[in-house]
Amino acid sequence: MRRRCSALFVLPALLAAAGCGGDQQVSKEDIYPLCSSDPGPAPLRRITRFELGRTLSDLTGVPASISDGLPPDEKTLGFDDIAAAYSVSSLHAAAYLDAAELAGATLAADAVRLAAVAGCDPTAGDSACVSSFIDAFGRRAWRRPLESDELEAMQQIYTDTADPGPSDGIAGVVAAMLQSPQFLYRPEPTMATDSQPLEPYALATRLSLLLTGAGPDDALLAAAASGALDSENGLLAQTDRLLTGSRAAELFVHVATQWWELDAVPALDKDRALYRTWTDATPGALAEETRLYLTDAWQGTPNMKTLLTAPVTFVDANLASFYGLPAPGGTGFQRVDLDPTRAAGVLTQGSFLAEHAKADQTSPVLRGKFVRANLLCDPPPPPPPDIVVMPPTVDPRLSTRQRFAQHTADQRCASCHAEMDPIGFAFEHYDAAGRWRDIDGGQPVDASGMLTGTDVDGALDGVPSLATRLGGSAQVAGCAATQWFRYAFGRQEVSTGDVCTIGRLTSALRSGDFRTMVRATVRMAAFRNRPPEASP
Amino acid sequence: MSRHPGRPLSRRTILRGLGGAAIALPWLEAMAPRRARAATGATKRFIVMFSANGTIPSAWTPTPGTADTDFTLSPILSPLEPHKADLVVVSGLEQKGGGGDGHQTGMGGMLTGQMLNAGPFAGVGAAPAGWPMGPSVDQRIAEGLAVPTKLRSLELGVQVGSADNWGRMIYRAANQPLPPDDDPASVYARVFSDLHTDPAVLARLRRRRQSILDGVGAQFTRISGRVGSADRQRLDAHLTAVREIESRLTTDLVVNNPSCKDPVVTPVSAGANDSFPAVGALQMDLLVMALACDITRVASLQWSRSVSQTRFSWLNITEGHHDLSHRPDDDAGAVDKLTRINNWYATQLAGLINRLKTTPDGAGGMLFDNTVVLWCNELAKGNTHGRVGAPYVLAGSAGGALRTGRFVRYDGQGLPHNNLLVSILNLMDVPDRTFGKPDWCTGPLTGLL
Numbered sequence: 001m002r003r004r005c006s007a008l009f010v011l012p013a014l015l016a017a018a019g020c021g022g023d024q025q026v027s028k029e030d031i032y033p034l035c036s037s038d039p040g041p042a043p044l045r046r047i048t049r050f051e052l053g054r055t056l057s058d059l060t061g062v063p064a065s066i067s068d069g070l071p072p073d074e075k076t077l078g079f080d081d082i083a084a085a086y087s088v089s090s091l092h093a094a095a096y097l098d099a100a101e102l103a104g105a106t107l108a109a110d111a112v113r114l115a116a117v118a119g120c121d122p123t124a125g126d127s128a129c130v131s132s133f134i135d136a137f138g139r140r141a142w143r144r145p146l147e148s149d150e151l152e153a154m155q156q157i158y159t160d161t162a163d164p165g166p167s168d169g170i171a172g173v174v175a176a177m178l179q180s181p182q183f184l185y186r187p188e189p190t191m192a193t194d195s196q197p198l199e200p201y202a203l204a205t206r207l208s209l210l211l212t213g214a215g216p217d218d219a220l221l222a223a224a225a226s227g228a229l230d231s232e233n234g235l236l237a238q239t240d241r242l243l244t245g246s247r248a249a250e251l252f253v254h255v256a257t258q259w260w261e262l263d264a265v266p267a268l269d270k271d272r273a274l275y276r277t278w279t280d281a282t283p284g285a286l287a288e289e290t291r292l293y294l295t296d297a298w299q300g301t302p303n304m305k306t307l308l309t310a311p312v313t314f315v316d317a318n319l320a321s322f323y324g325l326p327a328p329g330g331t332g333f334q335r336v337d338l339d340p341t342r343a344a345g346v347l348t349q350g351s352f353l354a355e356h357a358k359a360d361q362t363s364p365v366l367r368g369k370f371v372r373a374n375l376l377c378d379p380p381p382p383p384p385p386d387i388v389v390m391p392p393t394v395d396p397r398l399s400t401r402q403r404f405a406q407h408t409a410d411q412r413c414a415s416c417h418a419e420m421d422p423i424g425f426a427f428e429h430y431d432a433a434g435r436w437r438d439i440d441g442g443q444p445v446d447a448s449g450m451l452t453g454t455d456v457d458g459a460l461d462g463v464p465s466l467a468t469r470l471g472g473s474a475q476v477a478g479c480a481a482t483q484w485f486r487y488a489f490g491r492q493e494v495s496t497g498d499v500c501t502i503g504r505l506t507s508a509l510r511s512g513d514f515r516t517m518v519r520a521t522v523r524m525a526a527f528r529n530r531p532p533e534a535s536p
Numbered sequence: 537m538s539r540h541p542g543r544p545l546s547r548r549t550i551l552r553g554l555g556g557a558a559i560a561l562p563w564l565e566a567m568a569p570r571r572a573r574a575a576t577g578a579t580k581r582f583i584v585m586f587s588a589n590g591t592i593p594s595a596w597t598p599t600p601g602t603a604d605t606d607f608t609l610s611p612i613l614s615p616l617e618p619h620k621a622d623l624v625v626v627s628g629l630e631q632k633g634g635g636g637d638g639h640q641t642g643m644g645g646m647l648t649g650q651m652l653n654a655g656p657f658a659g660v661g662a663a664p665a666g667w668p669m670g671p672s673v674d675q676r677i678a679e680g681l682a683v684p685t686k687l688r689s690l691e692l693g694v695q696v697g698s699a700d701n702w703g704r705m706i707y708r709a710a711n712q713p714l715p716p717d718d719d720p721a722s723v724y725a726r727v728f729s730d731l732h733t734d735p736a737v738l739a740r741l742r743r744r745r746q747s748i749l750d751g752v753g754a755q756f757t758r759i760s761g762r763v764g765s766a767d768r769q770r771l772d773a774h775l776t777a778v779r780e781i782e783s784r785l786t787t788d789l790v791v792n793n794p795s796c797k798d799p800v801v802t803p804v805s806a807g808a809n810d811s812f813p814a815v816g817a818l819q820m821d822l823l824v825m826a827l828a829c830d831i832t833r834v835a836s837l838q839w840s841r842s843v844s845q846t847r848f849s850w851l852n853i854t855e856g857h858h859d860l861s862h863r864p865d866d867d868a869g870a871v872d873k874l875t876r877i878n879n880w881y882a883t884q885l886a887g888l889i890n891r892l893k894t895t896p897d898g899a900g901g902m903l904f905d906n907t908v909v910l911w912c913n914e915l916a917k918g919n920t921h922g923r924v925g926a927p928y929v930l931a932g933s934a935g936g937a938l939r940t941g942r943f944v945r946y947d948g949q950g951l952p953h954n955n956l957l958v959s960i961l962n963l964m965d966v967p968d969r970t971f972g973k974p975d976w977c978t979g980p981l982t983g984l985l
Contacts, residue, residue, distance in 0.1 A: 043767065044763060044764075044767035044770055044771070046770075069722060071699060071715040071717075072698055072699045072715075073699060074656075074698075074699040074700055075698050075699065075700065076656040076657050076664075076700065077656070082656060084655070085655075085656045085657070085700075086770075087699075087712060087713050087773075088712075088770070088773050088774045088777050089708065089712065089713065089715055090688075090714070090777045090780040090781055091714065091715050091717060092715075092774075092777060093774070093777035093778050093780065093781045094726055094781050097745070097749075097781060098725075098726070150755075153751055153754060153755070156751070157747055157751045160744075160747035161744050161747050161748065163740070168744075172744055172747065172748055175748050176748045176752055176755075179748070179752045180751075180752055180755040180756070180759075181755055181756050181759040181760075181771055181774065182755065182759060184774075185759075185770075185774075187759050187763055187767070189762070190762065190763060190764055267807050267808075269808075269847070271854045273854070358855075358856070359847055359854060359855065359856060360854050360855065381661075382660045382661030382662075383660070383661065389862050390859065390862035390863050390864075390919075391859055492656075533764040533765075534764065534766075
């Protein structure tokens with residue numbers, strides 16, 4: 001018996017119920033707001049560590065790595081920005097203090113940047129100039145104009161901290177603004193009774209953080225101030241502007257890296273007695289390979305087919321040697337073509353393969369489970385509680401497939417592992433470090449497998465055959481849209497309105513690519529509107 | 537909004553003023569009236585040490601003798617032999633918990649004696665769970681301390697991984713995890729800044745920070761009033777955290793212990809698997825120094841996290857710890873490796889005890905004399921996720937409050953570990969009669985103290 005549809009993955013059933021299929025095309029006839037006026041819940045979101053570093057860098061010139069000193073964001077549903085999960089502690093407050101002080105001191109010492117913000121030199125101590133600095137910097141940091149009593153409060157902090165000189169006061173007031181809730185959180189004006197369009201500054205904040213992973217720039221704030229964001233054309237013009245920048249590519253990498261469970265790759269290690277070519281430099285190089293690949297995909301045609309099947313990657317001489325590939329021309333990482341009978345996008349990159357493997361052996365279970373859970377949004381049920389779960393012992397005389405034979409021999413295992421292992425076996429040409437192999441356990445590799453319970457079922461032989469099926473799957477596109485929805489809105493999908501939104505996003509992805517889907521997102525009611533406060 | 541008047545001069549300030557360096561001088565009563573010891577007793581301290589994935593009960597359980605003082609340490613606990621007279625090994629309790637998968641339940645209930653709330657973290661074969669419904673025992677102790685310390689408590693870790701309920705054990709209150717800092721360099725910078733900052737600079741920094749944090753607090757209050765009630769709770773929790781770091785500014789660090797010195801932190805790659813022992817050693821150094829300096833009296837050290845996949849390469853073990861912990865009882869190789877892993881953790885505890893025993897207390901004697909260390913684990917056994925018979929080791933007598941040198945067995949009595957947590961509260965002079973989920977706890981353990 002299949003135990004499906006856990007509470008987390010109710011999407012397919014809801015999609016059917018809502019009659020909002022993934023095959024509809026987004027067309028000009030669509031009536032704004034898209035997908036009903038019910039935008040779904042909008043819990044208070046916090047600026048993530050990723051967003052904080054980038055935003056502080058934009059605002060003050062500190063390196064984005066400044067946010068590495070913060071406690072990690074709580075991760076759930078695969079992402080770092082899920083509002084239901086975050087917590088706060090005195091360690092957070094202390095880390096925010098440290099980051100804000102460093103950012104404040106850095107900005108206060110940067111005459112060029114100060115002049116660009118204030119239009120004068122606030123460290124000269126002229127009170128009008130200090131006021132214009134507070135006004136201008138506050139607008140950027142708090143993503144809206146400061147109210148008059150906020151200006152007064154910040155002016156007071158300047159006065160209190162301008163000791164021994166004005167530049168200390170500038171550093172002080174910046175440090176205060178960067179620890180305030182208007183910076184660290186995303187408070188939005190509440191709606192009393194009905195869902196209503198967000199006010200423009202809140203919309204600009206959503207837009208910028210969604211598309212660039214950083215706070216709004218001056219041009220976007222100006223568009224909010226002028227009313228340009230009130231029209232769909234104005235909103236889309238800003239969207240298209242932001243999507244062309246490198247920030248958007250980085251955001252795409254950030255989301256995809258989490259979706260593909262690759263954020264811990266730089267800390268990976270392997271049993272080096274078994275994998276002798278694995279060095280301290282390997283995991284970082286594998287992560288860089290995937291970063292470059294995803295960036296390249298974003299700049300080209302970032303659809304599911306490209307991500308899943310493109311037989312290209314990026315290697316430098318060391319990584320080429322690790323893989324057994326010829327060294328690329330030129331220095332540093334270069335884009336190289338791979339054998340399409342072996343290679344298929346991220347699925348055959350060392351980052352993915354090594355992450356979804358054990359330190360000393362491959363894991364058809366981890367690889368198969370990833371495909372089920374993260375690409376098909378159809379995770380296998382957990383093992384029965386009375387089973388002792390463990391990977392088989394490494395035995396150099398046996399192939400992986402032989403060592404995992406218990407999963408088919410034992411009926412209690414077989415029903416669920418039949419959903420994972422036959423997918424995972426298709427990866428068997430790639431060892432636990434992510435390198436191609438022809439021999440496993442003294443025997444020629446058998447990379448045959450089977451994909452079942454999907455819209456693209458069929459026999460598999462090697463990763464490209466799996467990738468080709470997945471690349472054409474509506475279910476995979478729907479799953480990708482679901483993952484994006486969770487990141488974009490920082491929450492689980494819960495309502496029929498959400499299901500409709502995901503259906504629209506799926507259509508956009510299938511008819512275009514990720515860029516199309518991101519562009520479609522900002523048109524949705526869930527993005528442009530805010531629900532009324534829940535009655536107590 | 538509060539403005540803080542100038543604080544009394546700290547002893548260190550005076551020492552710096554006299555010669556720049558920290559020199560041992562007789563305690564001057566007048567300098568720190570707030571720090572006066574309670575007439576009734578010494579400065580007690582409490583430390584939690586955590587290691588993961590259950591133990592091998594047959595290799596952990598001591599061999600009992602005719603009395604609870606008559607026992608032979610087990611293979612896992614053998615590194616503690618030099619400290620045997622200072623231990624209380626406790627067996628047979630059920631580590632209560634609920635909600636989430638086995639590891640989540642165990643980790644969340646271990647120090648709180650509470651269920652997990654429903655929440656966002658989806659475990660294996662269980663409804664998604666959140667954070668526990670109440671505070672951890674160390675935080676109750678911190679709350680009960682008569683004298684405020686610079687840090688209310690100090691949470692340290694070694695490669696604790698991602699932020700979720702598998703990786704958190706200390707809770708300020710329901711739904712308020714306190715993340716351990718697992719980077720010694722960051723611990724050094726934040727916890728010991730008073731010891732390596734010029735007093736004049738420090739005084740100016742305090743004034744600045746008070747102004748800034750006052751303003752920040754006012755903004756939190758302002759924005760909190762504009763959001764919905766659920767969101768308001770988030771902002772109010774943040775404001776509490778801001779107030780807490782503000783109170784650190786106004787709590788002078790008064791050094792009355794010559795063994796308090798600015799620690800030296802050697803650079804280490806805090807996240808690298810093979811650095812695990814080195815990071816742990818540094819964290820233990822810092823933890824003990826924080827106690828010696830009386831920066832805090834409540835501390836914890838979290839080695840990795842539940843479901844730890846640490847690879848004990850320095851013991852020639854290549855598999856991840858959690859993978860090994862799922863091997864069946866008849867896998868002799870795995871049992872041997874897990875025994876050695878747990879034995880290694882016992883060695884670390886012995887190292888922590890050694891540090892405490894060799895670091896003088898400012899009031900005389902050694903830090904260890906007035907300390908209790910609790911070593912705990914989220915599970916009893918990794919391959920079943922069982923929590924009956926979870927392994928507890930107490931070390932130190934808390935100034936004679938605990939009769940040590942004993943192996944105390946509660947096997948077969950069906951007692952909840954909440955009772956142990958209450959007893960620990962009592963040891964630390966918190967007179968509570970219950971802790972955690974009320975219908976689990978039946979009062980302090982009979983015969984423990």
